[in-house]
Amino acid sequence: MTITLYHGEPNGPSLTVLAALFEKGADATLERIDLAAGERHGARVPHAMEVDHSIEGEGPVLVVDGIPMADSVFLACYLDDVGPGPALCPSEPYDRWRMMTWCRYIVERVAPAAAYLGVAANPPARVPQGVASVDLAERWSDAVAGKIDDARRADSHDKIVQAVERIERELSDGRDWLIDAFSIADLESYAWLAGMTELVPEAFADRPRTAAWLARVMARPAVARALAMATSAAPEHIWAPGPEINRWG
Amino acid sequence: MAETPSVTLYHWEPNANSGKPMLTLFEKGVAFDSHYLDLLNFDQHKPDYLAINPLGTIPAMTHGDLVLTESTAIMEYVDEAFPGPRLMPDSPVDTWRVRWWMKFMDQWLAPSFSMIGWSVFVGPSVRSRDPAELDAAIERIPLPERRIAWRKAISGAFSAEEMTESQRRVAVGIGLLEQALGQREWLASDSYSLADINGFNLAYALPLSQPHLSNDELTPNIMRWLRAIYARPATKSCWALGRTDMARRVTILEGEPA
Numbered sequence: 001m002t003i004t005l006y007h008g009e010p011n012g013p014s015l016t017v018l019a020a021l022f023e024k025g026a027d028a029t030l031e032r033i034d035l036a037a038g039e040r041h042g043a044r045v046p047h048a049m050e051v052d053h054s055i056e057g058e059g060p061v062l063v064v065d066g067i068p069m070a071d072s073v074f075l076a077c078y079l080d081d082v083g084p085g086p087a088l089c090p091s092e093p094y095d096r097w098r099m100m101t102w103c104r105y106i107v108e109r110v111a112p113a114a115a116y117l118g119v120a121a122n123p124p125a126r127v128p129q130g131v132a133s134v135d136l137a138e139r140w141s142d143a144v145a146g147k148i149d150d151a152r153r154a155d156s157h158d159k160i161v162q163a164v165e166r167i168e169r170e171l172s173d174g175r176d177w178l179i180d181a182f183s184i185a186d187l188e189s190y191a192w193l194a195g196m197t198e199l200v201p202e203a204f205a206d207r208p209r210t211a212a213w214l215a216r217v218m219a220r221p222a223v224a225r226a227l228a229m230a231t232s233a234a235p236e237h238i239w240a241p242g243p244e245i246n247r248w249g
Numbered sequence: 250m251a252e253t254p255s256v257t258l259y260h261w262e263p264n265a266n267s268g269k270p271m272l273t274l275f276e277k278g279v280a281f282d283s284h285y286l287d288l289l290n291f292d293q294h295k296p297d298y299l300a301i302n303p304l305g306t307i308p309a310m311t312h313g314d315l316v317l318t319e320s321t322a323i324m325e326y327v328d329e330a331f332p333g334p335r336l337m338p339d340s341p342v343d344t345w346r347v348r349w350w351m352k353f354m355d356q357w358l359a360p361s362f363s364m365i366g367w368s369v370f371v372g373p374s375v376r377s378r379d380p381a382e383l384d385a386a387i388e389r390i391p392l393p394e395r396r397i398a399w400r401k402a403i404s405g406a407f408s409a410e411e412m413t414e415s416q417r418r419v420a421v422g423i424g425l426l427e428q429a430l431g432q433r434e435w436l437a438s439d440s441y442s443l444a445d446i447n448g449f450n451l452a453y454a455l456p457l458s459q460p461h462l463s464n465d466e467l468t469p470n471i472m473r474w475l476r477a478i479y480a481r482p483a484t485k486s487c488w489a490l491g492r493t494d495m496a497r498r499v500t501i502l503e504g505e506p507a
């Protein structure tokens with residue numbers, strides 16, 4: 001089995017997958033790409049329908065024996081299946097359900113908000129060539145043009161506030177991690193929220209359990225190693241168009 | 250002997266999110282108490298059900314003391330928690346592909362089908378009721394996003410732009426399904442999986458609802474796949490729980506290829 005990971009700066013979905021790879025000690029070749037310049041759409045990265053139409057937007061691509069795969073949570077699940085390191089998913093079905101529904105909440109409600117605010121604060125320079133998905137191409141044009149909708153910005157802000165409230169509540173029984181043992185839920189939540197501490201500071205004010213949890217995730221050797229791969233001074237400022245904000249309920 | 254905890258599924262028609270855990274339970278051979286909620290009668294926003302799922306969306310499942318929501322995550326739970334045929338592939342890459350397709354359908358394609366369905370079916374079905382009663386019903390909906398969706402459906406307020414975008418996505422999605430099903434027997438792997446169960450719930454009525462986009466000439470692989478799933482005994486038992494013409498649309502799959 002040969003694995004190659006094409007990843008961007010350690011922020012958002014690239015951070016999830018890099019850290020999962022290091023947590024699991026899976027053998028992979030790392031290829032750095034500039035997600036924020038749209039390099040995923042160019043000739044350097046293998047293409048597949050599942051990458052072109054991944055609704056995560058700009059995220060890392062994992063190529064396993066020639067098969068290009070996308071979507072950070074599911075890539076992390078894949079690495080959990082194949083890597084030798086300690087499990088990143090619970091073993092009991094009910095706890096696995098808790099992890100999957102938590103990740104679904106992050107992916108569906110929080111990631112679009114974080115990407116919207118992140119891109120608004122750090123707009124990409126130009127729209128890349130060859131974006132196959134029509135709606136992703138539109139998010140690129142809007143981001144480059146600085147076309148920010150006030151209602152969406154406000155809604156995204158609320159979503160970040162709610163996410164931190166939810167984490168604070170979740171950890172209120174004194175747990176260290178979101179689903180009992182450390183899991184992909186911690187990685188995915190951290191990866192999208194780390195850059196929000198600066199953009200939505202009010203959400204994190206007076207949230208001691210969340211602050212301690214963020215510090216715990218950041219201190220994990222695998223996360224530290226992923227963060228140390230940054231080529232920019234502040235990887236949490238590097239954003240590219242992400243998942244869309246729900247069109248329907 | 251310890252008593253096996255019982256399973257209750259709160260669902261509407263075998264269709265979309267309700268049908269996903271229903272068909273999974275039938276495929277696994279898990280006995281369950283069926284608790285039918287009439288979505289068009291707003292049963293999902295009544296206090297009895299809100300006590301189970303405070304979000305007021307269908308489906309929800311209880312297993313002993315456990316309460317589970319989110320149809321796709323429930324399917325994975327059912328597959329893992331009960332004996333019966335495995336509905337996830339053995340290979341980790343195929344497992345990834347099953348999840349990829351379920352996310353693509355749940356979060357990109359199904360919402361577009363939904364918007365069309367709500368505008369042509371759900372809205373018109375309830376529109377003629379007493380406006381004051383409808384208003385009160387909408388006020389009871391817990392999720393603000395859903396209050397907006399219901400109001401739009403009832404007043405027919407989906408914009409032309411939104412509907413065009415949904416129709417575009419339906420066409421793209423049909424193209425991608427046809428492409429994937431041209432590559433392998435089942436949607437995400439060589440064995441029948443949760444991706445097929447999920448996809449069938451989304452697509453079973455395609456030849457009726459989108460006849461110009463999906464039919465034996467244009468999408469032979471989708472048609473082959475839908476008929477193969479319809480032929481399964483679990484599918485027959487599951488659709489037998491339908492009470493309306495909506496679920497009966499599945500009989501379009503009884504015909505042979507033209």
Ligand SMILES: N[C@@H](CCC(=O)N[C@@H](CS)C(=O)NCC(=O)O)C(=O)O
Pocket residue numbers: 265266267288293305306307308318319320321395
């Ligand atoms: N993500 C949830 C969505 C559940 C959902 O939205 N169900 C729809 C029916 S398919 C519903 O309850 N609609 C009625 C309403 O919102 O009032 C799942 O997959 O279970």
